[in-house]
Structure formats: structure tokens, C-alpha cells
Amino acid sequence: MPTNGSKALTLVVGLINYEGRYLTAEAFSFKLSASAPSLKRKQRWTLEQDDTQTQVVYLRSHLGRYLAADKHGRVTCEAETRDEAQPDCRFVVVAQSDGRWALQSEPHQRFFGGTADRLSCFAQFIGDPELWAVHLALHPQANLHSVARKRYAHLSSEGEGEVAVDSNVPWGVDALLTLVYRLDGKYALKTADSRFLGNDGKLSVDSGRATGYTLEFKCGKLAFKDCEGKYLTPMGPTGTLRSGRCSKPGKEELFDLEESRPxxxxxxxxxxxxxxxxxxxxxxxxxxxxxxxxxxxxxxxxxxxxxxxxxxxxxxxxxxxxxxxxxxxxxxxxxxxxxxxxxxxxxxxxxxxxxxxxxxxxxxxxxxxxxxxxxxxxxxxINRPILILRGENGFICHHKTSNTLDANRSVYDIFTLEFSNGAYQIKGIGGKFWYVNSVGVVCADGETPEDFTFEFLEHGRMAIRSAKNGKYLRGEQTGTLKADGDVVKCSTLWEY
The missing domain is CATH 2.80.10.50 (Trefoil (Acidic Fibroblast Growth Factor, subunit A))
Known part of the structure; x- marks a missing residue:
């Protein structure tokens, strides 16, 4: 059977405490805090599964250091290897009904939590300070692979459409699925034609209660729990993706996210x-x-x-x-x-x-x-009719109060692509087009299309050039998106 040549993506997450602040690993003295209001590089944690005990996980910071808790509840993030921090870096994820996690020290049986710079792992019981909401930090456009069926999900063309799990390879635009993070902490699954998957297997243009899912992690795999406490599963000969009867995820309810290659x-x-x-x-x-x-x-x-x-x-x-x-x-x-x-x-x-x-x-x-x-x-x-862009400082998103774009956000907007003679036009809210104004700032309220060219230069990243002034799109640390780059460098590369 042919495969797509992709491996399951390593899960990278942000952890949000009960005050809405992200767990942060500072470069200075490897200090830990829970004070950041948004998910950026310092707030990204890589979830690593233990090779022998599937319930044990390790949390690695963006600095490559491991979270650890000693018998006194003191929390650090300094060890460069698991062996250096063993057994204090071993945690067990205790998933809650609302999708939040409690992180329990495996050797000491205490729970990790706190606020600001007052973090510890000494609580004997789970309260609000010990609960963490999970925000995926991966690029949200991916292919979905069923662990049990060993097949990929795709948008079916039959009838009004459904998501079927019956493809040997994730091929073409129909295999692209976008994870949309919602304000309530749940995720929606959006198909390439901009419809949302409901728990009854039907697709709708609007996202509501039935299209929101809590992500659960089991043995390094993903499960999608719906508003009724049931899980998405492939059903029938074509593997129609909808909620089944199970209130606990088994193999049929588990999925891998794989990189969607261009x-x-x-x-x-x-x-x-x-x-x-x-x-x-x-x-x-x-x-x-x-x-x-x-x-x-x-x-x-x-x-x-x-x-x-x-x-x-x-x-x-x-x-x-x-x-x-x-x-x-x-x-x-x-x-x-x-x-x-x-x-x-x-x-x-x-x-x-x-x-x-x-x-x-x-x-x-x-x-x-x-x-x-x-x-x-x-x-x-062809397999990005809807587009999400992330640069070195964050995602591209509409500015809240102006017609410009921010390039340093932890949340993302979804844009639409139109192709014409080797160039692309990019549309945002209300079908308005991107364009470059007289001072080189990229705006998003154009009535007429303006051309941009894409240069695919390395794995997972491309440069975008304005056909109007010939400059590369560059994201500033302050968030402003400008078309003023003369050469390709980190600030002009975009994950897509």
C-alpha cells in the first residue's frame, strides 16, 4: 500500500492555566512562569511519549530542556536530557471531562499547577490551579490518519458531502483538514471547501455546538470528543467520520495528524x-x-x-x-x-x-x-485553497482596528487563494483582497485583486513576493506585515 511519506507530527502544545495564562520557559536562568497572555515560541512545549510506559510523558521546552518536579514539589526546567532529570521529569496526563489536563508527577504522585511565578508540583488533589487547557501549537492544516483503519480522511464528493476515511494516500485538495481553535477552547474540523464537520457526520457552513470537539491525547494519538461526550470514529464501509457510541476512546477513535505536504x-x-x-x-x-x-x-x-x-x-x-x-x-x-x-x-x-x-x-x-x-x-x-500563514513571530491575522495585518499573533485567520497565470490573489474577511499600499504595508480591504508570487524554497516554508513592488513580505516583531524585503531570510519565510 502506498503511503504519503509523512510521519505523525510530534505534538507541540501551549498549556493555559486557570487564569488564562500560558506556561512559559524563559531563557534567563531557565525560569518558569505562567504569565504570558498568548502562545508564542517561549510558550511551546513538545510532548514526548515514554518508549516503554505509554501513560508517561515528558514535556520539553523550546530551549530543549525538560520539565521536572522533585519530591518537595520544586519545579525546574534545566535538564538537557531525560536521563539527567530522571525520574523527576516523568508526568502522567490526567484528562478531565472538559478537556483540560492535570499533570501528575509519576514518581511523587503530586499535581503541577500555580500562577505567575508561583508554580509547584505539590498538590495532593486536583483543583483549578492544577488544571491546564491545551492549545495545539502545530500548524493547523494537516492530513488526518485513522490508526485502526490505516486510511486517510478526505472530503467525499458524493451527495452533499461527508468526511470519509478510506484513502490510501491523502491526495489532492480534498485531503486537507484545518483545525480551527475556538474561543471556548474546543476545536472544529474545517474541510477544504470551508465547511465544518458536525458530530452527526454532516457538514455545515457555520460552526456551532455540534462542530466543537475537545482534543484528548492517548498513547501519543489524538481523539476528538464531541459535546455529548462521544468520540469521532470512522463508520461503515467508506469510514464516514462521525461520533460513535463510545464514551472512552479505543483504537477506532484514535488518529494521527500528519504534515500536509504541498x-x-x-x-x-x-x-x-x-x-x-x-x-x-x-x-x-x-x-x-x-x-x-x-x-x-x-x-x-x-x-x-x-x-x-x-x-x-x-x-x-x-x-x-x-x-x-x-x-x-x-x-x-x-x-x-x-x-x-x-x-x-x-x-x-x-x-x-x-x-x-x-x-x-x-x-x-x-x-x-x-x-x-x-x-x-x-x-x-492546489491543496491550499484556504491558507494559514505563520512566520517567525506568529500567525498572520487581521488587525483588530485597522485595514492592516498582524504577523505576530498566537491565533490565526484563514485566507482564501485564487490563482492566475503563475501568481496568487489572497482574500480575507468579506472577500476583500490583500494589497500593498504606498508605504509598503500589506492591507486587507482591497476591492480589486493584486498579484503575489510564491517561492517554494525549503521544507514547509515559502517566501511571498509582491508583484507590485517586487519585494518580499516581511513580518516585523511589532506585528506589522510589510512588502519591503530584499532578500529571503527568517522574517520573510512563511510556514503554510
């Missing part, structure tokens, strides 16, 4: 889609987009080179005489390509040092020494 279609100089429909040879010879014209881009974290993967699990590779075929079963030297961004087009340089070009019959070969018209491709991202 999937694209490519158009060559002849105006035809690049395809493998006629065999293993990669050719630009199709008039419509299907799974055979859709490819998944996977970037190497070190080299920043990328591969192109088919929905059957094969990779593009350079074969003899520079030909391109979708035959490789594993990533290797001949499957790697350097992507060159050319405004609204891209060019691909293969492992043999040659550029990919289109021959008169539409076949693609890596035989060119320079970039001309036949070496240029239009690349369209």
Missing part, C-alpha cells in the same frame, strides 16, 4: 499539463487536471532540493540521456531537483546539472544548459 500541477510552455497519464515518461500533454497531473513536492531539509512524487508513490528521476520518468521507489541522487524561481515561472535543474526542458512532442528531459522559454514551467499549488 501538491502542485505544472504547465509547460505548450500550455499543457505535465502528466504521467500515458506511462512512466513525464510529458506535458494533457488538457485537464487529475491525480495523474498532480505531484507532491518534498524538500530536503539540508540541501533545500526537492523531489516530485506521484500518488502511486513513485518519484521523478533522471534516466539515461536526460529523460525524466516516474519510476523511482526511493529518494536518491537522481530524484533531486533544484528549483529556480523566475517571477511567475520556475525552472528545474536536475542532478546531472542540466535544466529540464520541453521537447516538441511535450516530453520533458533534463538536457538544457540555460533557461529559455522551453525550460520554464508554471507551478500551481
Amino acid at each position: 501538491q502542485v500541477v505544472l504547465t509547460a510552455a505548450n500550455g499543457k499539463y505535465v502528466s504521467i497519464r500515458t506511462g512512466v515518461n513525464i510529458s506535458a500533454n494533457q488538457e485537464e487536471e487529475t491525480n495523474m497531473e498532480t505531484f507532491q513536492m518534498e524538500f530536503d531539509r539540508q540541501t533545500k532540493e526537492c523531489t516530485f512524487r506521484t500518488n502511486a508513490g513513485q518519484y521523478w528521476e533522471v534516466v539515461s540521456h536526460g529523460g525524466l520518468q516516474a519510476t523511482a521507489k526511493e529518494v536518491g541522487a537522481n530524484t533531486m531537483f533544484q528549483m529556480h524561481c523566475l517571477d511567475r515561472r520556475i525552472a528545474l535543474r536536475a542532478s546531472n546539472g542540466k535544466y529540464v526542458c520541453m521537447k516538441k512532442n511535450g516530453q520533458l528531459l533534463a538536457v538544457s544548459d540555460a533557461i529559455g522559454d522551453d525550460e520554464q514551467l508554471v507551478l500551481k499549488l
Whole structure:
């Protein structure tokens, strides 16, 4: 069975105390507090499962240090390894009916809690100070994989639509699910067509009581508990996702979140889609987009080179005489390509040092020494019709009192993408478009579309360039989003 090549995402969370403040690990003296009003880098905690005892977890700070509590209830976060802090870094999550956690020291049986800089792990019983709400700190757009069925969830096209759990691979736009964090601490599941999943399995345009779920964690997996205390589960032959009868999560109710990798279609100089429909040879010879014209881009974290993967699990590779075929079963030297961004087009340089070009019959070969018209491709991202962007300082969100955008928020807004001739228009609230004003600030109340180009440069991140002034979008620490970046750096890269 083909897989998507993705592993389950490591769970990264923010922990919110009863006063609405986040647990924070400070760089200075590794001090701990619960005083931050929002979820940013210092408030992110990685949940690690114990290798032998599934009920035991470890909490690692953004500094790579482990939370620990000694027999006197003193809490620290200084140990660089689990072994250094054993057994004091071992905790058990005691989930409450409202979805909050109590964190119990496994060796000392006391509960962790407190406020501001008065944190301890000495309470014998669970009260409000010992309860923590959980805010996922992952990028909220992902693929959902059923542990029991070993299949992926996707938006079904039958009837009025449902979320079915019957795909071998999460392919195309229908496999994208967005976790929407709500003010009540619950999460909603939003499909690619901007509808919310209800506990009866039906989809609706509005989010209400029946579309809110409490996230529970069991053995490193996720379960979704609805407003009636039941859990989402795949049901029937197609695995329709809806609440079942169980009031405790078993294997059928457990899911993994997996990274949703970018999937694209490519158009060559002849105006035809690049395809493998006629065999293993990669050719630009199709008039419509299907799974055979859709490819998944996977970037190497070190080299920043990328591969192109088919929905059957094969990779593009350079074969003899520079030909391109979708035959490789594993990533290797001949499957790697350097992507060159050319405004609204891209060019691909293969492992043999040659550029990919289109021959008169539409076949693609890596035989060119320079970039001309036949070496240029239009690349369209297809599995992000709705878009959430996170930079080094936080998510992009509409400013509360002006027409600008904040780029340092712990909550996110969902934007809509429209594609046109190698560029994208981005829409926000009320269908208004992003645009760059006269001083380079990005605004979100435009009546007419303005073009932005996307440059896919590394794993999970892209740069966005204004077609108007040619500058990269840059997020300032103060939150202002500007189109004034001249080069790609941390402040101009966006997780999508």
C-alpha cells in the first residue's frame, strides 16, 4: 500500500492555566512562569511519549530542556536530557471531562499547577490551579490518519458531502483538514471547501455546538470528543467520520495528524499539463487536471532540493540521456531537483546539472544548459485553497482596528487563494483582497485583486513576493506585515 511519506507530527502544545495564562520557559536562568497572555515560541512545549510506559510523558521546552518536579514539589526546567532529570521529569496526563489536563508527577504522585511565578508540583488533589487547557501549537492544516483503519480522511464528493476515511494516500485538495481553535477552547474540523464537520457526520457552513470537539491525547494519538461526550470514529464501509457510541476512546477513535505536504500541477510552455497519464515518461500533454497531473513536492531539509512524487508513490528521476520518468521507489541522487524561481515561472535543474526542458512532442528531459522559454514551467499549488500563514513571530491575522495585518499573533485567520497565470490573489474577511499600499504595508480591504508570487524554497516554508513592488513580505516583531524585503531570510519565510 502506498503511503504519503509523512510521519505523525510530534505534538507541540501551549498549556493555559486557570487564569488564562500560558506556561512559559524563559531563557534567563531557565525560569518558569505562567504569565504570558498568548502562545508564542517561549510558550511551546513538545510532548514526548515514554518508549516503554505509554501513560508517561515528558514535556520539553523550546530551549530543549525538560520539565521536572522533585519530591518537595520544586519545579525546574534545566535538564538537557531525560536521563539527567530522571525520574523527576516523568508526568502522567490526567484528562478531565472538559478537556483540560492535570499533570501528575509519576514518581511523587503530586499535581503541577500555580500562577505567575508561583508554580509547584505539590498538590495532593486536583483543583483549578492544577488544571491546564491545551492549545495545539502545530500548524493547523494537516492530513488526518485513522490508526485502526490505516486510511486517510478526505472530503467525499458524493451527495452533499461527508468526511470519509478510506484513502490510501491523502491526495489532492480534498485531503486537507484545518483545525480551527475556538474561543471556548474546543476545536472544529474545517474541510477544504470551508465547511465544518458536525458530530452527526454532516457538514455545515457555520460552526456551532455540534462542530466543537475537545482534543484528548492517548498513547501519543489524538481523539476528538464531541459535546455529548462521544468520540469521532470512522463508520461503515467508506469510514464516514462521525461520533460513535463510545464514551472512552479505543483504537477506532484514535488518529494521527500528519504534515500536509504541498501538491502542485505544472504547465509547460505548450500550455499543457505535465502528466504521467500515458506511462512512466513525464510529458506535458494533457488538457485537464487529475491525480495523474498532480505531484507532491518534498524538500530536503539540508540541501533545500526537492523531489516530485506521484500518488502511486513513485518519484521523478533522471534516466539515461536526460529523460525524466516516474519510476523511482526511493529518494536518491537522481530524484533531486533544484528549483529556480523566475517571477511567475520556475525552472528545474536536475542532478546531472542540466535544466529540464520541453521537447516538441511535450516530453520533458533534463538536457538544457540555460533557461529559455522551453525550460520554464508554471507551478500551481492546489491543496491550499484556504491558507494559514505563520512566520517567525506568529500567525498572520487581521488587525483588530485597522485595514492592516498582524504577523505576530498566537491565533490565526484563514485566507482564501485564487490563482492566475503563475501568481496568487489572497482574500480575507468579506472577500476583500490583500494589497500593498504606498508605504509598503500589506492591507486587507482591497476591492480589486493584486498579484503575489510564491517561492517554494525549503521544507514547509515559502517566501511571498509582491508583484507590485517586487519585494518580499516581511513580518516585523511589532506585528506589522510589510512588502519591503530584499532578500529571503527568517522574517520573510512563511510556514503554510
